[in-house]
Amino acid sequence: MKSILLAFQFFTVLPVNKNLPMDKRSITGMYSIFPWIGGGIGAFSCLVLYFDWSSLMTGFCIVLLGVVLSGGLHMDGFIDTSDAFFSYKDRLKRFEILEDPRVGAFGVMAVVFLVFGKVIIVSEVLSTDSFHWVFVWLIPFFSRAMLTLLFSLTNTAKASGLAYYFKGKINANIVLIAAICNFAIGLAVLGWMTNWMVAVTFAVVLFAFICLFRNWTMKNFGGVTGDLLGASVEISEVMLWITLLLLLS
Template identity: 30%
Template sequence: MRSFLLMLQFMTRYPIPLRIEFTAQRFVQGMKWMPLIGLLVALPAAIVFAVADAVLGRELGAIAAVIVLITVTGGLHLDGIGDTADGLFCCRPRERMLEIMRDSSLGTNGVVAIVLAILLKYIFLHNIPATGALLAVLAAPVLGRMALTWHSAVARYAREERGIGEYVNRTGPAQAVAATLVSLGLVTGILFVGGVPAVLLPWMVLGLHLPPILLAILFAAYLKKHLGGITGDTIGASIELAELLSFFVFLLLWTFLI
C-alpha cells in the first residue's frame, strides 16, 4: 500500500496526508500500480467530460477533459515532453542535450511540443464518435502509465548519478509485465462497462495495448542511441506520447470498427 501511495504522491497532485520515505524498493514495487494511478488521474477528467459534453457540447467537453488531466498531474509530464523536445532537437552533442533537458527554462522546441500535445489530444477526443470518447478519457491515462514501465524497463538512466536514476535502473521486465497485467484488467473493465461487444473486446484490448508498448520500447531504443539512455523527462514524454497514441487508436477503432 505504501508503494502505491508513494507513486500517487509522486505522479499526481492529490493531497496524501502521509509522509512516505522515497526508497528504491518502494519505487520499483510501485511501478506495477502505474495503470491504477492513471485511472485515478482519469476519473475526474471523465466526470468533467461527461457533464460538459452533455450540457455544453463536445468541443467544451474535450478541452475541459484535457485541462483536468493536466491539472491533476500538475503538468508534470508536459514539462517532460517539453524538456525532451528541447534536448533532442537542439542538434548538439549528447552532453549538451542532457544539460539543455535539465535547464528549467523552456525553448522553442519545447513550447511547440507542449502545444502540439495539448492540441492533438483535443482534436482526437473531439472526433472520437459517441461513447468512445468517454472511454478514451478513462483508458488513455491508464495505457500511458503502463507504457512508461516498458520505457523504464528496457533502458538504463542516461546520467551517471544518484537520484531517480538509481530507482529507474532497478525497474525491469518483471515490473513492466506486472503493470501490463493491471492495465489489461482495468482497460477490459472500462470497455466492458462501456458496452463494447464481447466478441470485439479481447481484440480491442490487445489493439489498445500493443501500440503504446511498442512506442515506449522504440522511444527508449532511440534515446539509448542518442542520449545513452532515458531520463526523468523522457519518462514523462513517454506517458504523453503513449496517451496521444491511445487517443488516436480509440479514434480509429470507434470510426472503423464499432
C-alpha cells in the same frame, strides 16, 4: 499503503505531507501501482462527460484535468525533451538542455501543437457514435503502464537525477511483471466493455510504441531520463487517441 502514498506524492498534486520511506520495497510498489494513479485521473476526468457541453469544451476539460491532476509533470518532461531533441546537438549538450529550467523555442512550439492537437483529437473522438466513457478512464492508465514497462526494460541515460535514483531502488523484474499484469487487466476491461478489436489494436499500438520509443531514446540519449519518461506518457496518450479516432470514425 506506503507505496500508494508515495505514488500520490510524486505523481499527483494531492498533498501528502508525510515523510515516507524510500526503500526498495516502497519504490518498487510505487511503480507497480502507478498505472492505477493514471486510472484514477482518468476516472475523475470522466465526470465532465455528465455535463451537457460541446465536444470541444469537454475535450478541453479532459486534457486540462490530465495536466492539472498530474501537476504538469509529464507535460514538463515533454517540453524539456522537445527542447533537447530538436536542438540537434550532441548527447552531452542535450543532457544540459534537459537539466536547464528555462524553456526554449522548440519546447514552446512542441507543447502548443501537443495541447491543441490533443484537444482536437479528443473532441473528435467524443463526437463519434461509438465513443465510450471507458476510453477516458483507460488511456491515462495505459500510458502509465507503458511508462513502467519502459522504465523496467531500459537503463538510465545518466548516473544522476530522479530516474537514476529510482532505477537503483526498484526491483525491475517485479515492476515488469506488474506492468504486464496491468496491461492484461486494462486490455481485458477494454475488450469486455467495448469490443475486442479495439483491445487488440491498442495492444499492437502500445507494443509498437514501446519498441520504437525505447530505440529512439537509446539512439539519441543512450537511455531514459525522468523527462523522457514523462514525454512518453504524453506522446503515448496522443497515439492512443489517434488510434481511437481512426477506429471509430
